[in-house]
Amino acid sequence: MEERTGGGCWGARGRGGEGRRRDARAPAWAGPHPKCAGGLGLQPWGRGPAGRAGGGGDAQRPPPAFGVPQALVDDTEDVSLDFGNEDELAFRKAKIRHPLATFFHLFFRVSAIVTYVCCDWFSRSFVGCFVTVLLLLSFDFWSVKNVTGRLMVGLRWWNQIDEDGKSHWIFEARKASPNHIAATEAEARIFWLGLIICPLIWIVFLFSTLFSLKLKWLALVIAGISLQAANLYGYILCKMGGESDLSKVTASFLSQTVFQTAGPGDFQKPGLEGLEIHKH
Amino acid sequence: MAKAAESSGDPGTTTPRPLMRDLKAVGKKFMHVLYPRKSNTLLRDWDLWGPLILCVTLALMLQRSSVDSEKDGGPQFAEVFVIVWFGAVTITLNSKLLGGNISFFQSLCVLGYCILPLTVAMLVCRLVLLAEPGPVNFMVRLFVVIVMFAWSIVASTAFLADSQPPNRKALAIYPVFLFYFVISWMILTFTPQ
Numbered sequence: 231m232e233e234r235t236g237g238g239c240w241g242a243r244g245r246g247g248e249g250r251r252r253d254a255r256a257p258a259w260a261g262p263h264p265k266c267a268g269g270l271g272l273q274p275w276g277r278g279p280a281g282r283a284g285g286g287g288d289a290q291r292p293p294p295a296f297g298v299p300q301a302l303v304d305d306t307e308d309v310s311l312d313f314g315n316e317d318e319l320a321f322r323k324a325k326i327r328h329p330l331a332t333f334f335h336l337f338f339r340v341s342a343i344v345t346y347v348c349c350d351w352f353s354r355s356f357v358g359c360f361v362t363v364l365l366l367l368s369f370d371f372w373s374v375k376n377v378t379g380r381l382m383v384g385l386r387w388w389n390q391i392d393e394d395g396k397s398h399w400i401f402e403a404r405k406a407s408p409n410h411i412a413a414t415e416a417e418a419r420i421f422w423l424g425l426i427i428c429p430l431i432w433i434v435f436l437f438s439t440l441f442s443l444k445l446k447w448l449a450l451v452i453a454g455i456s457l458q459a460a461n462l463y464g465y466i467l468c469k470m471g472g473e474s475d476l477s478k479v480t481a482s483f484l485s486q487t488v489f490q491t492a493g494p495g496d497f498q499k500p501g502l503e504g505l506e507i508h509k510h
Numbered sequence: 511m512a513k514a515a516e517s518s519g520d521p522g523t524t525t526p527r528p529l530m531r532d533l534k535a536v537g538k539k540f541m542h543v544l545y546p547r548k549s550n551t552l553l554r555d556w557d558l559w560g561p562l563i564l565c566v567t568l569a570l571m572l573q574r575s576s577v578d579s580e581k582d583g584g585p586q587f588a589e590v591f592v593i594v595w596f597g598a599v600t601i602t603l604n605s606k607l608l609g610g611n612i613s614f615f616q617s618l619c620v621l622g623y624c625i626l627p628l629t630v631a632m633l634v635c636r637l638v639l640l641a642e643p644g645p646v647n648f649m650v651r652l653f654v655v656i657v658m659f660a661w662s663i664v665a666s667t668a669f670l671a672d673s674q675p676p677n678r679k680a681l682a683i684y685p686v687f688l689f690y691f692v693i694s695w696m697i698l699t700f701t702p703q
Contacts, residue, residue, distance in 0.1 A: 357573060357587050361566060368562065376528045389615065391554045395673075397613040449588045 325416045328381045332420055335378040338370030339428045342454065346435065360450055371457045374425070375464070382417040385468035401468040425465060429458040536560045539619075543626045546665040553616050553669060561622020564629050565594045568693075571632045572700055593692065598622060601685045605674065608682050612673035621686070624666040628690065631658035632697045639702060651698060659694040663687060 326332050342363050349359035380386045384404030391397050413421075432454045439447045536559050542549060569590035602617040610617075635651045666686055674682045 357570065360587060361570070364562075364566065368559075372529075372532070376532075389556075391556070391613070391616070395553070395611060397616070446588045449591045 325414065326420075327414055327417065328378075331378045331381040332417060334373050335382065335421060336424050338366050338373060339424060339458070342366035342370060343428065343431055346450070346454075356446065363450055364453060367454050367457050371461060374461045378421065379461075379465055379468075382421045383413045383465075383469075385465055387464040387468050399467075401464065403468050403471050425458075425462050429455060429462055432458060532557065532559065536563075539623050540626060543623045543665050546668040553612070553620065556616045556619035558615065558619060558622065561594075561598070561618065561625065564622060564625045565591060568594070568625065568629050568632055571629075571636055572696060574700075574702060590696070593696075594622075594625065597689045597692070601689055604685050605670070605682045608678045609675055610670075610673045610678075610682060612670065617670065617673075620666055620669045621689070624662045624669075624690075625693065627658040627661040627665070628655075628693050628697060631655050631694070632700075635697055635700065636702075639700075655694050655698045659690055662690045666690075 345359065345366060346363050349363070353359065375387075385402070387399065387401040389397060389399050432451060436448075436451045436455060439445070439451050535555055535557060539555075539557075539560055569587045572590050573587060598618050598621040601621060602614055605612065605617060606614065631654050634654050638647060638650050638654075641647060663683075663686065667683055670686065671679055671683065
């Protein structure tokens, strides 16, 4: 899954960049990563303004409070490739930058659910179905945690044990710097909806298993819930960033994904400027 | 902190191929279980993929083939799963309550990886059971299971014992002993019919 935009500007942590094989550069995180200074990310993904005009919800304009002149975000104007907010806007309204990551984000989760529901039609073997669903859930967990979260919304989380044996959970969100484009709306929407809806479906399965007393499936359903909820929890903690107020985060999330507006926080995420490291 | 971060568990998003990195980590831990030395690898870079693989393999091998297609080994498969994971969680809680300074997932990681010798024992037992039944058959299996059981105990105590205060070591190790004993019992009493 190639990353089109520059190697992530994760912030001045002294850590190497996204490190693709062809990028042999040593980490230099004091300033923006050279690849982040990226007009290279600004291929309009084959759609550009035409996509915007065709896309349904993209008629929204950000309020001029951002300081972006209204004329520059006119739908009919070609997007120029100089760096600036209007570019970022246009790029955010591009549809999907990482199609493979988006596909796999949804593929494993949905096929795990479908397999669980439909396994009786394909084979009578409990073991085969169990192992298949478990494998799909594991692949989904690994890919969402390690790949799609980072590519689609620029969040990552992991656990680290330092020399004292203390365990730290670390949650990071990618800086929304002018040289690096934040996540596109479509990808963010797909990511979060996929992340939230699937655990809810597994919880429904939990109750149906309990009430229909098919208890041999209980182990699988509990495994499914824990794997998916772990990712959900991790990414929510990443997203919360510096804000510990859950209601504010929920409100801004809802406004972004459901109502398809770019909230003012998107361009100046105060909680996410700079590096966020949270020790839990 | 940054230095420690880069030398030890890196987040998997700065390496270009996180899949290979994870697979290599799992393989390395398997090696550490087979040749238990006092080392921090199992504890520092924990992951639960190894225990998952081992649990699934063990559960698959403990399947009884049955004539009746309705009882297709379902409950036994899920039983193994529940015993392994629930047992590991209980031991972890026990060791945390006794004041150990190991984290929840680290303990699960160690206990899970140390099932490897018993999985090998299961494999050997299944092969031995292809031969004709009899007391010799049983003695061979008993011997193999006892050796692997001892190996599991040694491997897990090598990693876990240090995390406990000295006067509580026996209290913490006893449930581990019980856990692997139950698994060994399941392996030893397994018959394909």
